[in-house]
Amino acid sequence: MSDTESIDVRTLVADIEGTVEQRRRAGEYSAELLQRLSADFAVAASADPPEAHAVIRSSRALYSARPGVGRAIVFGKRTIRRLTSWYIHPITEDQTNFNLAILRELRALEKRVKALEADTATNDTRATSRPRE
Amino acid sequence: MKLAFVTPRYGPDIVGGAERLVRDFATRLADAGDAVEVLTTCATSLFTWANDLPVGESLDGTVRVLRFAVDPRPSPESMARLQPVIDMGLELPDELADEWLANTGLSSSLLDALDDVVTRVDAIVFAPYWVANTVRGATRHPDKSLIIPCLHDEAYARFASVQTTLRGVAGLIFNAEGEARLSERLIGTRPSRVVGVGFDAVAAPDVRRGRSGVGVDGDFVSYAGRQEEPKRFPLLAEWVVGYNDGLRRAATPVTLAAMGTSAWTAPPRAAAVIRSLGFVNEPTKFDVLAASVAVCNLSRNESFSYLVMEAWLAATPVIVHADADVTRGHCEASGAGLWVNDIMEFSEALDRLRGDPALGVAMGRAGHAFVTREYSWAAVLDRLHSAIAALAA
Numbered sequence: 001m002s003d004t005e006s007i008d009v010r011t012l013v014a015d016i017e018g019t020v021e022q023r024r025r026a027g028e029y030s031a032e033l034l035q036r037l038s039a040d041f042a043v044a045a046s047a048d049p050p051e052a053h054a055v056i057r058s059s060r061a062l063y064s065a066r067p068g069v070g071r072a073i074v075f076g077k078r079t080i081r082r083l084t085s086w087y088i089h090p091i092t093e094d095q096t097n098f099n100l101a102i103l104r105e106l107r108a109l110e111k112r113v114k115a116l117e118a119d120t121a122t123n124d125t126r127a128t129s130r131p132r133e
Numbered sequence: 134m135k136l137a138f139v140t141p142r143y144g145p146d147i148v149g150g151a152e153r154l155v156r157d158f159a160t161r162l163a164d165a166g167d168a169v170e171v172l173t174t175c176a177t178s179l180f181t182w183a184n185d186l187p188v189g190e191s192l193d194g195t196v197r198v199l200r201f202a203v204d205p206r207p208s209p210e211s212m213a214r215l216q217p218v219i220d221m222g223l224e225l226p227d228e229l230a231d232e233w234l235a236n237t238g239l240s241s242s243l244l245d246a247l248d249d250v251v252t253r254v255d256a257i258v259f260a261p262y263w264v265a266n267t268v269r270g271a272t273r274h275p276d277k278s279l280i281i282p283c284l285h286d287e288a289y290a291r292f293a294s295v296q297t298t299l300r301g302v303a304g305l306i307f308n309a310e311g312e313a314r315l316s317e318r319l320i321g322t323r324p325s326r327v328v329g330v331g332f333d334a335v336a337a338p339d340v341r342r343g344r345s346g347v348g349v350d351g352d353f354v355s356y357a358g359r360q361e362e363p364k365r366f367p368l369l370a371e372w373v374v375g376y377n378d379g380l381r382r383a384a385t386p387v388t389l390a391a392m393g394t395s396a397w398t399a400p401p402r403a404a405a406v407i408r409s410l411g412f413v414n415e416p417t418k419f420d421v422l423a424a425s426v427a428v429c430n431l432s433r434n435e436s437f438s439y440l441v442m443e444a445w446l447a448a449t450p451v452i453v454h455a456d457a458d459v460t461r462g463h464c465e466a467s468g469a470g471l472w473v474n475d476i477m478e479f480s481e482a483l484d485r486l487r488g489d490p491a492l493g494v495a496m497g498r499a500g501h502a503f504v505t506r507e508y509s510w511a512a513v514l515d516r517l518h519s520a521i522a523a524l525a526a
Binding site for chain 1: 367368370371374375378379380400402403464465468469470471472473474475476477478481482485492495496499
């Protein structure tokens with residue numbers, strides 16, 4: 001095209017959208033590639049339900065892989081854990097309470113949405129099965 | 134005309150869109166003969182709000198600058214506590230929103246000074262919308278207060294106290310039509326004008342120097358600005374990877390030349406296509422923009438987009454996201470950019486520009502003509518004068 005022509009970008013964008021739609025229908029876009037991109041660029045998310053992570057533990061199993069001095073290291077870690085538990089434990093309790101409260105609200109909402117969807121589906125069935133006058 | 138601008142930070146070294154805009158307006162209006170003063174704080178950082186600069190009066194050219202100390206923040210920890218909630222897109226209850234606002238550089242002495250300033254100026258112009266001095270200051274003398282909000286579609290724009298302030302002032306001055314439409318959706322129709330941001334002509338960029346600066350043999354697209362999630366830089370990287378890995382029809386892949394700071398750790402596949410140039414000076418930036426097939430900005434959080442205008446000053450077409458009201462509006466108005474919904478459309482648009490160089494040249498020229506016509510400083514200052522006269526009358 002000539003570089004002195006004015007550009008009708010709306011038409012150009014519509015043409016691009018049309019071409020993409022045609023190629024999409026023709027199966028030209030690799031689903032495998034798109035899934036791989038989504039996986040590569042996705043923010044890491046857990047597959048577990050949120051309840052699995054709602055209760056925060058303030059202590060974990062202690063271990064050391066160092067031969068010889070391992071027992072002493074574990075003893076040291078346990079001492080530090082006990083010394084800081086007055087500070088850490090209330091924080092984890094607060095976080096657990098918040099997590100459980102928000103989950104309770106979310107699950108209640110989920111039930112209401114499901115009930116509404118079921119009602120809507122029933123009404124739709126009735127409407128379509130009603131004989132036309 | 135006698136004007137006072139109120140902005141949280143001010144100075145030649147301050148980085149920030151609204152701050153840059155206020156300084157440009159203030160210095161150019163003063164050069165044009167208006168009596169301009171700026172009321173600002175001693176802070177230079179939006180994160181610490183520490184009083185880094187001395188309290189008092191100074192001159193920035195012919196602009197009188199009055200600096201006031203930021204009050205001790207009532208609860209600095211609340212920013213750390215509430216910011217992640219805001220960033221997740223959750224709405225804060227009013228009391229928490231106000232707590233967050235109270236920690237954004239509030240200066241009681243600056244607010245008190247407004248009572249004196251209002252007696253000697255025709256209008257007080259606040260920017261941006263989301264800081265405490267705007268939210269509280271613009272309600273003190275609303276009939277003489279105007280706000281340049283630099284509005285984005287974000288959580289702060291839905292805070293009740295923010296919306297009350299925006300609704301209560303004499304008028305709003307927007308940077309783009311898309312921003313005005315967003316404002317109407319959020320707070321309804323208010324007295325307002327669209328003014329925009331001005332640009333000086335740039336020396337003709339050197340395409341060859343731009344290519345050698347990027348240091349790749351093939352085609353490249355470019356981006357300049359913060360490389361972070363809110364600006365959707367990761368999405369751009371993903372789309373370039375997808376284009377290279379199989380969605381393109383062109384024979385060769387492209388590189389993504391990225392200028393600016395990075396707050397994002399790129400996955401290995403993205404790192405392989407990004408040529409990170411870090412901070413570059415203005416001539417280098419324009420050389421790289423001019424040598425690009427297209428300049429890409431997929432961000433939706435734009436009240437204007439300096440990058441799009443700078444691309445057009447370099448006579449390069451842009452690719453923006455179809456959901457981004459402001460940048461898409463610029464493209465529709467200029468005929469110098471394409472808007473895309475997804476990675477497939479992005480790839481197709483890029484293929485069109487690479488396959489038809491004359492199309493890119495014509496779009497680049499249209500963009501250059503658009504910026505020169507609509508956003509020369511003469512045109513912008515003319516609109517700004519008219520807006521202030523009409524809204525603060």
